[in-house]
Amino acid sequence: MNINELCKDPLFQLNLAIWLAQPQPLSEFYVYPLFYESQLNIYSIGPRLALPLDIRLAVTEKIDFQDAIRPDLILTTAEKKKFCILECKSSSFGPNSSTAEQARTLLLVTGPVISEVLGIGKRGENEGILCYFLGSDGGELMEETLKILEKEIKDKTKLETGTYGCFEIKPSQTSIILEYPEKIKIFLNLTKDSPVEIIKFEEDTDPRPLYFVPYDPNIQQTKEEQELSRRILFERMLGHMISKIGGADIPYSVTFTTQELLDYATFGFYEIWEDNEAKKHLRRLVKDFLNQIKNFINEPLRESVIYEPQKGWSFNLKDRETHEEILKQLQKFKPENLDLSKKIGPTLFDDMGD
Amino acid sequence: MGMDEEMSEFDILKEIKSITSREKMIRYFDGYSAERMEELDERKIKHPLVKSYMLEHIGNAGQQKKVTEILAKLGVESQKIDEDIYCLLDKRTNGDYMGFLEVLTPRYFVFYTLQPSVKADRWVKNLVLNSSELDHIWLSGLTFNVLWQIVTKISKPHRYVSILFVHESIYQIDSEIYGDEDGEDEEISLSLDEEDVTEVVERRASKFKLVDKISVIQEKLSKLQELYSPLYAISQLRFPSPIGRGGHDFYDYGKVTNRSGNFRDHRSHILYVLKIYDELMRLTEEKAWYSIFKETVTIPGQFQKLIGAPVIIKFGEPLSKETFDYWIKSTFGRINNRFRLWGNPIILGPKKVHVYGVDKHLWKPIFIELTDKHLVAIVPRGTCGNTIHRLICNIQRYIDPAAKAYIGDIEYKSMVEQSSKGVKYKLEY
Numbered sequence: 135m136n137i138n139e140l141c142k143d144p145l146f147q148l149n150l151a152i153w154l155a156q157p158q159p160l161s162e163f164y165v166y167p168l169f170y171e172s173q174l175n176i177y178s179i180g181p182r183l184a185l186p187l188d189i190r191l192a193v194t195e196k197i198d199f200q201d202a203i204r205p206d207l208i209l210t211t212a213e214k215k216k217f218c219i220l221e222c223k224s225s226s227f228g229p230n231s232s233t234a235e236q237a238r239t240l241l242l243v244t245g246p247v248i249s250e251v252l253g254i255g256k257r258g259e260n261e262g263i264l265c266y267f268l269g270s271d272g273g274e275l276m277e278e279t280l281k282i283l284e285k286e287i288k289d290k291t292k293l294e295t296g297t298y299g300c301f302e303i304k305p306s307q308t309s310i311i312l313e314y315p316e317k318i319k320i321f322l323n324l325t326k327d328s329p330v331e332i333i334k335f336e337e338d339t340d341p342r343p344l345y346f347v348p349y350d351p352n353i354q355q356t357k358e359e360q361e362l363s364r365r366i367l368f369e370r371m372l373g374h375m376i377s378k379i380g381g382a383d384i385p386y387s388v389t390f391t392t393q394e395l396l397d398y399a400t401f402g403f404y405e406i407w408e409d410n411e412a413k414k415h416l417r418r419l420v421k422d423f424l425n426q427i428k429n430f431i432n433e434p435l436r437e438s439v440i441y442e443p444q445k446g447w448s449f450n451l452k453d454r455e456t457h458e459e460i461l462k463q464l465q466k467f468k469p470e471n472l473d474l475s476k477k478i479g480p481t482l483f484d485d486m487g488d
Numbered sequence: 489m490g491m492d493e494e495m496s497e498f499d500i501l502k503e504i505k506s507i508t509s510r511e512k513m514i515r516y517f518d519g520y521s522a523e524r525m526e527e528l529d530e531r532k533i534k535h536p537l538v539k540s541y542m543l544e545h546i547g548n549a550g551q552q553k554k555v556t557e558i559l560a561k562l563g564v565e566s567q568k569i570d571e572d573i574y575c576l577l578d579k580r581t582n583g584d585y586m587g588f589l590e591v592l593t594p595r596y597f598v599f600y601t602l603q604p605s606v607k608a609d610r611w612v613k614n615l616v617l618n619s620s621e622l623d624h625i626w627l628s629g630l631t632f633n634v635l636w637q638i639v640t641k642i643s644k645p646h647r648y649v650s651i652l653f654v655h656e657s658i659y660q661i662d663s664e665i666y667g668d669e670d671g672e673d674e675e676i677s678l679s680l681d682e683e684d685v686t687e688v689v690e691r692r693a694s695k696f697k698l699v700d701k702i703s704v705i706q707e708k709l710s711k712l713q714e715l716y717s718p719l720y721a722i723s724q725l726r727f728p729s730p731i732g733r734g735g736h737d738f739y740d741y742g743k744v745t746n747r748s749g750n751f752r753d754h755r756s757h758i759l760y761v762l763k764i765y766d767e768l769m770r771l772t773e774e775k776a777w778y779s780i781f782k783e784t785v786t787i788p789g790q791f792q793k794l795i796g797a798p799v800i801i802k803f804g805e806p807l808s809k810e811t812f813d814y815w816i817k818s819t820f821g822r823i824n825n826r827f828r829l830w831g832n833p834i835i836l837g838p839k840k841v842h843v844y845g846v847d848k849h850l851w852k853p854i855f856i857e858l859t860d861k862h863l864v865a866i867v868p869r870g871t872c873g874n875t876i877h878r879l880i881c882n883i884q885r886y887i888d889p890a891a892k893a894y895i896g897d898i899e900y901k902s903m904v905e906q907s908s909k910g911v912k913y914k915l916e917y
Contacts, residue, residue, distance in 0.1 A: 159894045162800060164798065
C-alpha cells in the first residue's frame with residue numbers, strides 16, 4: 135500500500151474532508167473532526183457555481199476562466215459569514231496549465247461576489263477562502279501558482295479575489311497528518327495548530343476511512359485506486375439490490391434503473407455530475423455489471439431477470455421460492471471477482487434513459 | 489412432570505374466549521397475576537406467568553402498515569376486541585389462541601400472553617424472523633445500566649432486585665461448535681438456551697444471576713464492573729413492584745415477565761420503558777441518519793448537504809487476531825449469521841475491513857468498518873434506528889461487554905440518560 139499515493143488521490147481527499155466535518159468523540163475519534171470542532175459545517179458538496187454576469191463581462195478576453203465550476207466541497211462557519219471553497223487535487227499545477235482556468239474562476243468566486251454566487255446576501259457581506267487539498271509537498275508550488283494567478287486577476291481586471299491556501303495531507307509512520315498555513319487557521323478559526331494527526335493506523339494497513347462518495351468519474355486516479363473505487367461502487371449497488379429485493383412483498387416485480395442504482399451507490403452524487411463522456415461510461419459500467427449479475431444467476435431463475443430499455447432491470451419475484459433463491463444467489467455474488475479494470479465500449483443504448 | 493408439560497394441558501382457549509373488551513382483559517390478567525403470585529409464594533406454580541413482548545414495526549415512516557396486516561401475512565389472525573386491543577389466533581396451528589396484542593402507536597405494540605415461556609418465546613421469535621417489518625425492542629447492556637440507575641432511584645433500598653449478566657465471547661477461537669454452515673439462523677439473543685452452552689468451551693462465557701438488596705448492589709456494582717467487564721452486559725433486570733412483592737423482569741430482547749401480583753403495574757412499567765426507548769430511537773435516528781439534503785428542489789444537484797452522524801463502538805480491549813478473523817469469517821462468510829448482516833468484506837489490513845453491506849433483518853443498507861479496536865457504522869436515512877440498538881446489544885453480548893458506543897460526538901449512554909429524563913406524561917399511550 136503506497137500511502138503517499140493515497141494522500142494524493144482526490145477521492146480519498148474528498149472523503150477525508152467530509153469526515154473532518156463529522157461529529158465524533160474527541161477522545162475516541164475515527165478521523166479527527168477538525169472542521170466539526172472548529173464549527174465548520176458542510177454547506178454543499180459538488181455545487182455548480184457561475185460567476186455573476188457583470189464579472190464575466192469584466193474578465194472576458196482579459197483572463198482565461200470558466201463560465202461554470204463545480205468545486206468539490208463548500209464549508210461554512212456557524213453563522214454562515216465565511217465560506218471555504220475546497221478543491222481536491224492529485225498534484226499542484228502551474229499558472230499556464232489548463233487547470234489554472236478553473237483556479238482563476240475559483241479565486242474570483244471566493245472574492246466579495248461569493249454572497250451573490252451562493253445567493254445568500256449582497257456582494258461583500260460574506261468572505262471566502264479558496265483551499266486546495268493536496269498530497270505531500272505540493273503546497274509550496276501551489277501557493278506560488280495561486281499568488282501569480284491572484285496578481286494576474288488584479289492587474290488585468292482590477293477585481294478582488296478571495297484569500298487562498300493549501301492543506302497538505304502527509305503520511306507518517308502510523309498516522310495521516312494535515313498541515314496548513316497560519317492564514318487558513320486564522321481565517322477559518324481552526325481550533326488546532328498545524329500539523330494535526332487526523333487518522334491513526336496500524337502497520338500494513340490501508341488508512342482510508344469508509345467512503346461517503348465512492349466514485350467520481352471526473353477525476354484522475356491510479357489504476358489501483360480506480361479498481362477499488364469501482365469495487366465499492368459495485369458493492370453498494372449490489373447492497374441496494376439485495377435490500378430492495380429482500381424487503382419486497384411477494385409476488386412482486388422489483389425494477390432497478392441505472393439512474394437509481396448510481397444515485398443510491400454514490401449517496402446522490404451521480405445526479406450532480408455533469409452529463410459528459412465519463413458519466414456515460416459509468417452508465418455502461420452499470421449495465422455491464424447487471425449483465426454479469428444476470429449471468430451469475432442460475433438457469434431457470436435467470437428468466438426472472440429482464441432488461442428493457444427505458445424501463446430498466448426487472449426481477450420478477452413470482453413466489454417465495456424464487457424470492458429466496460434469487461436473494462441467496464445475489465448474496466453469493468462477489469464484485470471482487472470481476473475484472474475491475476475492464477474497458478467498456480459504447481453501446482446502442484447509451485443514450486436511452488432507463 | 490415439568491411445568492411446561494403441565495401447562496400444555498392448560499386450556500387457555502376457554503379462559504380467554506370470554507374476554508371481549510380492554511377492561512375485561514386487564515381484569516382477567518390482574519386476577520390471573522395475583523393467583524400466580526400466591527403460587528410463587530408456595531413454590532408451586534400451576535400455570536405459566538404472564539409474559540409480555542415489546543415489539544416494533546420497522547417500516548419507513550409514511551410506509552407503515554397496520555400490524556394486523558403484517559400478522560395476517562404470517563398466518564396470524566387479529567380479532568379486534570376493543571380500541572387498539574386484539575386477540576391473536578394462529579391460523580397455522582388450528583387457530584390457537586396465543587394472547588392479546590395492544591397497539592400503543594403505529595410503531596410500537598405489546599403482545600401479552602399466558603402461554604408457557606418456551607412456546608411463547610419461540611412463537612414471537614418466529615414472527616420476527618419471518619417478517620422484515622417486525623423486530624424486538626432491543627435493550628442493550630448500556631440501556632440496562634441506565635434503567636438500573638432508575639430502579640435505584642424509584643425503589644426502596646431494602647427491596648431485592650435480580651440482574652442477569654450474559655456475555656459469551658463466541659468469536660474467541662472455538663470454531664468447532666459453529667462450524668456448521670446452516671447452524672446460525674437463530675435470532676441471537678434467543679439462542680443462548682441451555683442446550684447451546686453445554687459444550688466444554690475454552691473461551692469466556694459468563695451467564696449468571698445476581699439477586700440482592702438494591703442498596704448492596706448499588707454500592708458494589710460499578711466497582712465490580714470495572715474489575716470484571718462481563719458485568720456491563722446486563723441482559724435482564726427486575727423492576728421491583730411498588731405495589732407488593734416481586735417485580736417485572738425485563739429481558740434484552742423486549743420480553744417482560746410479570747413476577748408480581750399485579751398486571752396494571754406490569755403494563756405501566758412496560759409503557760414507561762417503551763417511552764424511554766421511543767425517545768432514544770427518535771434521538772438516534774435524528775442524529776445518525778445520513779442523507780443528502782437538497783436546499784433547492786427546482787435545480788437538480790444544487791446545494792447538497794450531507795446530514796447525519798457516524799455510529800462508533802469502541803472496544804475496551806483490542807480483539808486478538810484470531811477472534812477478529814473468526815468474527816469476520818463467521819459473519820460475512822455465511823448467509824445465515826448471528827449479526828444478520830450481509831456484505832463482502834474489503835480487506836484493508838490484517839485487522840481492518842470495510843463492508844458496504846445490508847442489515848438483513850430489516851433489509852436496509854449499512855456501511856461498516858470493523859477493526860480489532862472498533863466498529864464504525866454509517867447508517868443511511870431510512871435504516872431503522874433499531875439496527876443501531878441491535879448492533880450495540882450484540883457487540884456487548886458477543887464481542888466486548890465493556891464496549892462504549894457513540895452516536896456522533898454523544899455517548900450512547902448519555903443519550904439513554906437523556907431519553908429517560910425526557911419521558912413525560914403523554915396522551916398517546
